[in-house]
Amino acid sequence: MKREDIKVLLMRAPGTNCDLETVRAFRDLGVQADLVHVQKVFRDKNLLDYDILVLPGGFSYGDYVRSGAIQAKEMEYRIGKEMVEFVDTGRPVIGICNGFQVLVETGFLPGFEGRSQYPEAALANSSHGYQNRWIRMKNVGKGNCTMLAHVPEDHVISCPIAHGEGRFILPSDRREKLLQRLYDNDQIVWRYVKADGSFADGEWWDNPNGAFHDIAGICNPEGNVLGLMPHPERAYYGYLMPEWTKAGAPETYGDGRVFFDSIVKYVESKF
């Protein structure tokens, strides 16, 4: 489909707050990006009018109970059917930070057997409390997450994290088994790495929250639902990069662009 016909739905709940930079990134790529309150989506039930669904970061409903839990339950109750239908059509769903938490809480991720009734993983309290700082993550996917087909293999993106809960964990009694399953399904997409590109190996600082296996982002077995804790949208422009005054060239794009660019290119060619 034509780029200018691509429609992105960014759903916001009370407390969503990374919508501005996410909308800006998509619009810069020449697609239509609508920022819509969840209540309106619940009323209109028009999910399928869109080609890409994005759940931006923030603190939906204050993250009371558990991060993303309230928004997840509300969505499940009000538009659960439409959500499943949207995912089944193969269209991309992206959850960033709080959006990732919502996707885990709704059972779409990791989604070993399709959508699960209960969360199969958790994005738990981070080892060092809330932090906002820059990290590096490597694209370790082997092609299953098709929307990232235009991000080169092993490509490293620098971008910020900003969360107090985002430590990806699996049930401890089945952890290794489930990890193997994630690998078998090619579901692990982003892992935290050190400055030299090697994996953080659980070491704090490069792995900012104690995430199991340095996991920063995963997709579902079908590859069209993607969640990640870091914020590529905050690294979209050159002047947002941490050392742009040294590197010069603030007009150029930052590390995060390739992420959004790939998603748009994928939809452009696939649908």
Next chain:
Amino acid sequence: MSRIVRSPHPFEHFTIDLLNATDEDLREVAETLGLGLNLDELRYIRDHYLIQERKTTDVELQTFDQTLSEHCSHKTFGGVIHTPEGTVDGLLNTYLRGLIDELEPDWCYSVFEDNAGIVDLTDEVGIAIKVETHNHPSAIEPFGGAATGLGGVIRDVLGVWANPIACTDVLCFGPLDYDYSKLPAGVKHPSYIFSGVVDGIGSYGNSIGIPTVNGATVFHEDYTGNVVVYAGCVGVLRKDQYIRNVKPGDNVLLVGGRTGRDGIHGVTFASAELTEESEEVSRPAVQIANPIEEEKIKRAIKEVSERRLGSGITDIGGGGLSCGVCETANSYGLGVEAHIDRVPLKATDMAPWEIWISESQERMLLAVPPDNLEEVLQIFEDEQVETTVLGQYNSTGEATLYHHGIKIAQLELEALFNPPKIERSTSWKPPTLEEPEIPEPDDLGAVLLKLLAAYNITSKEKVVRRYDQEVKGQTVVKPLQGWKAGPNNGAVLKPLDDSWKGVAISSGINPRYGQIDPYWMAAAAIDEAVRNNVAVGGRRISLLDNFTWGNPEYEDRLGGLVYACRACYDVGKAYGTPFVSGKDSLYNESPLGPVTPTLLITALGIVPDIRKAVTMDLKEAGNFVYLIGETKPELGGSEYYHLHRQLGASVPKLDADRSMAAYRRLTEAMDAGYVRACHDLSEGGLGVSAAEMAFTGDLGMDLELSCVPTSEEMRDDFILFSESCGRLLVEVKPENKDAFETVMTGSTVAKVGEVKEEATLTVRKGGAILVELPLEELIGAWKTPLEVPR
């Protein structure tokens, strides 16, 4: 017979007979109702009702109490003050607002008249800014106090129809290693307050999604009993969105959270000294924060503002509805009728006076013309925000209040807002201080490492990282620079999608100087804020003042305050930097004594093109390092003296004219692209500043002390650690040497060093090496001391 009589109404309501009340009677009434009014004010109210020929009510007296409180009416800054140098009729009008009349800047859109000051960014777009204090609540309940402080200042910016885009925070604590056994009853330990305040600000700012981009964390003994929490907010609005045109018949619309018993008598509490009993007596004065409620309000108000559907707006903060409703009516020359029983409550058994003055958070008051009401209500409903039409504005000049249809108060606004000015006298004598005799150290490197690890210099990364600094994707120069996270001078934001224009935000604060001389303390704070702003590329700078002072009823405290205000006028005039907003917090006294006189200056500058913004990290080996400004033996109040537990007397004295001339030339050099890095010299002087530039840029620096321009022959340690104002380090490419020097002609500037590949900081004098330290050791010392307690 008691003068206070319960009304026959089916709810709690009292009438009070003030006719012929003696001073003793008045005091008794005030005490019974928990009022903070002083005797002069009580007499004024008594006489007002004598002319009115009627009894008053609890609701009316509570309204007077709120409105006349120091917190709401700023009577010290508005009062008549007799000083040894003559009488000052209003500190605010004479020194701060007076500067505007003097400078006549054509880019100030609205100053000192609304919730926040507004200056031009472009012809169409304005920037709103406000900084508040929330000291007393933070001393009692650090988390809630700090969180609601931030919530309040964000509402101030919403209260001029602006969309908040950034926050600032400056926090002042007692030493974290304070001896527990020395803490008086009722004073909480600095480390407890520290963790609560830091978390409180983080939890609010992060949840509402506004980045915290600038601030400082300062430690001083005097803050042990008087924690100081400054929270600021910057917003953006199209100037034609700034609508203030309330007409009779417009609706009084209350939006946001429900009203509860949290925050009763907050302003009375804030206008009194802290005592051992504050915890118990004043706990209800601290409000409870709900950032998500404010996030929703923010979205709705942005929409109402963009569609220009309201005719007026204000936040409900100190004094609750009583101030919000009466102030709006008064400022438009109107009257108002309001129905208290319509207010949605958290606790249904609240008395009308409690509802009327409760300071429950996350509430705003809008004036909405009848034709737009439906549309406005729909906008708030879409954001899931509760709304209540309390009543209507009218042209009576009175506030008439009803509860379940029964009139419970009728306030003449003229009398409410025009109490007699207070009159006070001052005295302030310079303290007897001496210059300490400090032996010249053998190892300057060891001293430098100690200074880098001093609490007031050490990395505040563990605080800053608790705050989202870049949500919204507009933070171009962040508080911490690069991967090494060095301390940037100020923040630069890019508020508009379609323009490279930016704003620079910076601050200045020097608590220790205030103990030597409040005038020079204030001058240094202004200079530091302005210099930091210039250092990132800011210009056309406007200032905000935030005084934190002791009880102004003491002549010495007030005397010092007057001198500080004079410095604001003098330096502001010399710099061409008007004050556009401000707020004072007085009565900061605890069982440990008064707070050290503290003035926070926040500077807001314009950056014409953010692509030319400058950061403080060294960029490239081989470049030259210049020092702008003259170094003098001014170490009074310095970090260096403090290392030796000395205060000293030689406080830095700003040469405002020379400094500003140098800043203007530096700005010109930046625009021409000659400046690769720039860092101000403040706590710890040249040595600390050079080290910070080097380890942040991961490049070494050679520094030659004999090249440093000094006012007289000086010791090496004094050259390296003096805190003289007006100085900056600048990195320039060799090929721009001549051009840079030409632009700077007329100012004190000297090439003092070079950037090198080798990762060390080397300080020489003549042939001798005074300091030679690896960057790793320097940054290690700088990052070590401050652990956030978990």
